[in-house]
Amino acid sequence: MHRVTPLLICLTLVSLPWLHAEAAEMDVVLKAEQARIDAVAKASASTISVFAGAAGGGSGVIISPDGYAVTNFHVADPAGNFMKCSMPEDGGKVYDAVIVGVDPVGDVAVIKLLGRDDFPAAEIVDSNSVQAGDWCFAVGNPFLLATDLQPTVTWGIVSGVHRYQYPAGTLLEYTDCIQTNAAINPGNSGGPLFNDKGQLIGINGRGSFEKRGRVNVGVGYAISINQVMNFLGYLKSGRIIDHATLGATVSTDTEGRVVVTNILSSSDAYRRGLRYGDEIVSFGNREITTVNGFKNILGIYPRGWSIPLSYRREGKRFDTVVRLAGVHSRRELLEKSGNAPIPPSPEESPAPKEGEEKEGDDKPSRPMKPPGHPGTEEAKPPEEWKHLHAEKTGYANYQFNEAHQQRLRKALDALGDWGQSGETWSMEYTLVDNDSGTIHIGPMTVEGKMAGVNHNLEMTGDLTQKLEPAGSGGLFLTLYTWKRLLKEKFETFGEVYYLGTAPRRDFDVQYDVLVGLYDALEIRAYFDQKTGQLMVLEMFPESDSDPCEIEFSDYRESDGYTLPHRMVVRFGDDPFDIVTIKKWTVAPKDNKPASEKGA
Amino acid sequence: MQRNAFAKLGLLIVAACCVALPTGSLNAESTLREVTQDVQRKIVKIYGAGGLRGLESYQSGSLISPEGHILTAWSYVLDSSVITIVLDDGRHFVAELSAADPRFGIALLKIDAQNLPYFNLDEGVSPQAGDRILSFSNLFGIAAGDEAASVLSGYVSAVTPLEARRSAFPSAYHGPVLIVDAIVNNPGAAGGVLTDQQGNFAGLLGKELRSSRNDIWLNYAIPIAQLREPIEDLLAGRSRPVVDPEMEKPLTPLTLKHAGLVLVPDVLDKTPPYVERVEKGSLAESAKLQPDDLILYADGTLIPSQKALIEKLSYMDRDDIVSLTVLRDGQLVELTLNELQ
Numbered sequence: 001m002h003r004v005t006p007l008l009i010c011l012t013l014v015s016l017p018w019l020h021a022e023a024a025e026m027d028v029v030l031k032a033e034q035a036r037i038d039a040v041a042k043a044s045a046s047t048i049s050v051f052a053g054a055a056g057g058g059s060g061v062i063i064s065p066d067g068y069a070v071t072n073f074h075v076a077d078p079a080g081n082f083m084k085c086s087m088p089e090d091g092g093k094v095y096d097a098v099i100v101g102v103d104p105v106g107d108v109a110v111i112k113l114l115g116r117d118d119f120p121a122a123e124i125v126d127s128n129s130v131q132a133g134d135w136c137f138a139v140g141n142p143f144l145l146a147t148d149l150q151p152t153v154t155w156g157i158v159s160g161v162h163r164y165q166y167p168a169g170t171l172l173e174y175t176d177c178i179q180t181n182a183a184i185n186p187g188n189s190g191g192p193l194f195n196d197k198g199q200l201i202g203i204n205g206r207g208s209f210e211k212r213g214r215v216n217v218g219v220g221y222a223i224s225i226n227q228v229m230n231f232l233g234y235l236k237s238g239r240i241i242d243h244a245t246l247g248a249t250v251s252t253d254t255e256g257r258v259v260v261t262n263i264l265s266s267s268d269a270y271r272r273g274l275r276y277g278d279e280i281v282s283f284g285n286r287e288i289t290t291v292n293g294f295k296n297i298l299g300i301y302p303r304g305w306s307i308p309l310s311y312r313r314e315g316k317r318f319d320t321v322v323r324l325a326g327v328h329s330r331r332e333l334l335e336k337s338g339n340a341p342i343p344p345s346p347e348e349s350p351a352p353k354e355g356e357e358k359e360g361d362d363k364p365s366r367p368m369k370p371p372g373h374p375g376t377e378e379a380k381p382p383e384e385w386k387h388l389h390a391e392k393t394g395y396a397n398y399q400f401n402e403a404h405q406q407r408l409r410k411a412l413d414a415l416g417d418w419g420q421s422g423e424t425w426s427m428e429y430t431l432v433d434n435d436s437g438t439i440h441i442g443p444m445t446v447e448g449k450m451a452g453v454n455h456n457l458e459m460t461g462d463l464t465q466k467l468e469p470a471g472s473g474g475l476f477l478t479l480y481t482w483k484r485l486l487k488e489k490f491e492t493f494g495e496v497y498y499l500g501t502a503p504r505r506d507f508d509v510q511y512d513v514l515v516g517l518y519d520a521l522e523i524r525a526y527f528d529q530k531t532g533q534l535m536v537l538e539m540f541p542e543s544d545s546d547p548c549e550i551e552f553s554d555y556r557e558s559d560g561y562t563l564p565h566r567m568v569v570r571f572g573d574d575p576f577d578i579v580t581i582k583k584w585t586v587a588p589k590d591n592k593p594a595s596e597k598g599a
Numbered sequence: 600m601q602r603n604a605f606a607k608l609g610l611l612i613v614a615a616c617c618v619a620l621p622t623g624s625l626n627a628e629s630t631l632r633e634v635t636q637d638v639q640r641k642i643v644k645i646y647g648a649g650g651l652r653g654l655e656s657y658q659s660g661s662l663i664s665p666e667g668h669i670l671t672a673w674s675y676v677l678d679s680s681v682i683t684i685v686l687d688d689g690r691h692f693v694a695e696l697s698a699a700d701p702r703f704g705i706a707l708l709k710i711d712a713q714n715l716p717y718f719n720l721d722e723g724v725s726p727q728a729g730d731r732i733l734s735f736s737n738l739f740g741i742a743a744g745d746e747a748a749s750v751l752s753g754y755v756s757a758v759t760p761l762e763a764r765r766s767a768f769p770s771a772y773h774g775p776v777l778i779v780d781a782i783v784n785n786p787g788a789a790g791g792v793l794t795d796q797q798g799n800f801a802g803l804l805g806k807e808l809r810s811s812r813n814d815i816w817l818n819y820a821i822p823i824a825q826l827r828e829p830i831e832d833l834l835a836g837r838s839r840p841v842v843d844p845e846m847e848k849p850l851t852p853l854t855l856k857h858a859g860l861v862l863v864p865d866v867l868d869k870t871p872p873y874v875e876r877v878e879k880g881s882l883a884e885s886a887k888l889q890p891d892d893l894i895l896y897a898d899g900t901l902i903p904s905q906k907a908l909i910e911k912l913s914y915m916d917r918d919d920i921v922s923l924t925v926l927r928d929g930q931l932v933e934l935t936l937n938e939l940q
Binding site: 132133134135156157158159162163165179208210211212216217218219228252256289290291292293553560 | 632639690691733738743747782807877
């Protein structure tokens with residue numbers, strides 16, 4: 001008996017913490033399980049299955065309650081202008097969707113689901129916060145299994161980040177993408193990749209395949225959601241989007257540095273000082289150590305954006321901001337995107353080329369379509385939504401571009417009835433050095449005195465040579481186009497289209513950008529996204545020259561017109577001057593109509 | 600006395616419980632990130648021969664010493680005059696192939712560097728079926744320069760003997776392997792590493808192999824327990840017979856009988872190749888082999904057993920000249936079989 005007692009005490013002592021330990025562990029396991037269930041439920045709600053009729057289909061994800069959704073170009077393109085999309089809500093619902101904009105190079109398309117303004121949208125996080133070793137999961141429509149309108153969930157780990165995958169014989173190039181071993185199969189294309197909290201980090205679209213056939217072999221790639229968000233403003237413009245180039249090529253030298261091996265003298269990078277042999281130190285605020293790293297940055301920003309660039313020459317570091325040019329000519333892009341790259345299906349797949357393992361995307365092959373799934377009906381535009389699509393060369397859906405143009409026109413017109421303004425606008429100004437004068441912006445002339453020189457510009461002949469005053473890059477010409485943009489309707493200005501959203505030097509602030517083509521000139525008008533106020537006008541006399549830039553501020557009302565009373569003028573790397581306007585005269589002269597009547 | 604023993608036992612168990620308790624509360628994600636980053640630093644990219652159809656010119660490897668010893672899979676990629684190593688930090692090195700053991704399909708490379716992060720193989724682990732694993736390799740050559748190797752996650756499905764082939768050739772290794780559910784054996788993955796969730800070395804990713812039973816591509820790794828001894832031999836410079844399993848045997852191979860060599864009875868798993876007697880007028884007699892000689896090396900490779908000697912000779916023609924190193928009365932003696940008169 002005496003022997004047993006201590007044993008019992010021991011056992012009691014021992015079993016108590018064990019029970020506690022088990023309960024605590026159980027608790028942790030149950031909590032983890034519940035967290036995962038919640039994440040999957042949250043993520044699945046925003047995931048859509050795209051049904052493209054005979055053309056197959058894929059996946060997508062809703063990114064805003066008004067129905068904008070992201071998918072792959074290679075999913076949306078074969079589907080045509082309208083498609084059916086399902087989401088899992090209440091056992092499954094099907095909605096019509098219309099194409100909005102496409103990025104054939106980046107393999108991204110934006111579509112808009114129709115009929116609601118409270119779609120369940122995914123929560124988007126900074127995909128640069130993702131690291132190798134993070135848990136993640138893909139949701140989508142692999143092998144087009146979602147005939148019950150419920151998506152498939154595949155779980156895995158982030159295998160690598162900032163991956164670069166070469167264009168595979170087509171336009172498609174995957175830059176700065178996320179690599180995962182969560183199973184990405186045909187049909188997952190365009191669908192979302194989430195982190196373990198169910199937050200959107202990427203768009204699945206490609207895999208490495210080899211001898212085992214066109215099914216997942218542990219290596220899938222997702223376009224980073226940061227790239228998609230950079231392009232989103234452009235994609236919402238309804239245009240066919242091109243990717244960017246620096247106008248320079250780089251390679252790794254024997255010491256492992258990334259150096260410029262070729263540079264176009266017509267490129268912005270060249271004008272900002274970059275030369276052959278310079279070492280690229282950082283690009284897009286990211287340190288560059290490999291050629292892939294450089295290409296990654298080029299891939300995630302649209303053409304026309306201004307991106308910080310740092311380079312080193314003879315031990316000295318230079319920091320600048322470069323404007324990215326387009327990779328393809330307009331015609332080239334149209335030709336290539338009009339002929340969407342369709343990768344071979346497993347059935348007809350030729351043997352991979354020598355050592356070829358990264359071959360294109362994983363668009364579901366046509367024979368894979370299960371019979372009788374929803375959306376087999378021909379995707380003809382539903383009557384109800386027909387008006388939401390407009391054909392125009394260079395656009396996936398011109399209707400969306402027009403809507404943005406109208407929005408910005410409205411913002412301009414809110415500042416005054418410009419059409420009724422006078423034929424000639426006059427501004428009395430002073431410069432930083434107190435030099436003052438008056439500039440008259442007429443219907444076809446700009447004349448005035450600046451810095452002691454009389455200028456009289458006629459808007460005829462070769463405008464690209466009329467860049468007075470010297471050193472301004474064409475201030476008078478820019479003022480003329482500014483007035484023309486305000487006074488003329490967009491239809492009579494020349495060609496006007498909405499570019500999308502882009503930052504300027506400040507890089508962190510995005511503007512709505514309108515492009516206008518007049519004669520040989522191109523102007524870019526930057527609007528504050530919130531107030532709709534015109535903040536900056538850039539005038540490019542030629543495509544490979546620096547623009548004259550005017551930053552407008554101090555908007556005040558004068559005779560019923562709200563006008564800027566301060567203009568900061570820049571050309572290239574240097575400020576030109578600050579123009580302070582003492583008096584605006586834009587209203588029609590009272591005597592003019594009277595004298596006309598009298599005549 | 601008895602009471603004391605019980606109390607001690609009780610204390611021990613309580614102590615054990617206390618140790619076991621905190622393990623559940625680790626922050627899984629940040630740990631996995633840290634483990635991944637830590638292991639990635641020890642993985643190298645290897646570039647060598649290949650580049651032809653279906654033959655990638657790259658594979659993976661891992662640092663197993665701070666002085667630049669690299670463990671990798673023995674393959675055609677190493678069959679190159681220049682083997683380039685790229686470390687996780689982007690540094691390039693030209694490696695020397697110091698040794699190989701074809702029985703396990705492993706090779707040891709050496710680069711001239713110091714203070715490198717490395718796997719301590721003494722801390723190797725033996726996961727069992729159902730255990731979580733991570734795999735690290737530069738599969739598909741995705742990473743370049745200082746880009747990190749890929750990590751895949753999965754579970755051990757089984758631990759079982761390897762029955763596999765590459766093309767028509769059976770795999771040389773028949774020992775136990777870790778079969779995993781993650782698709783780890785992809786082009787370029789050979790030489791990569793399987794670890795547990797703490798980043799401890801669990802196995803070496805082998806070359807791509809198909810099961811000889813059902814032709815399915817296998818996802819496997821050779822467990823560290825099997826590799827410890829051969830790796831130690833490689834590190835110590837005791838090279839193993841370099842016999843290429845894909846090399847064809849000659850039509851008239853050299854045999855012990857043809858050489859007129861009789862060894863002591865082969866009764867052990869690794870019976871040492873002691874000479875019992877030498878036939879009159881035989882090649883062995885001409886080479887001046889004597890009874891009680893212990894054959895240590897044939898053609899420069901270590902002969903650990905009679906089986907190894909027979910295997911080694913089977914790849915040589917009857918007319919081939921074979922150099923032998925034997926131990927005789929505590930002395931090393933160099934002899935030559937088929938020496939030209």
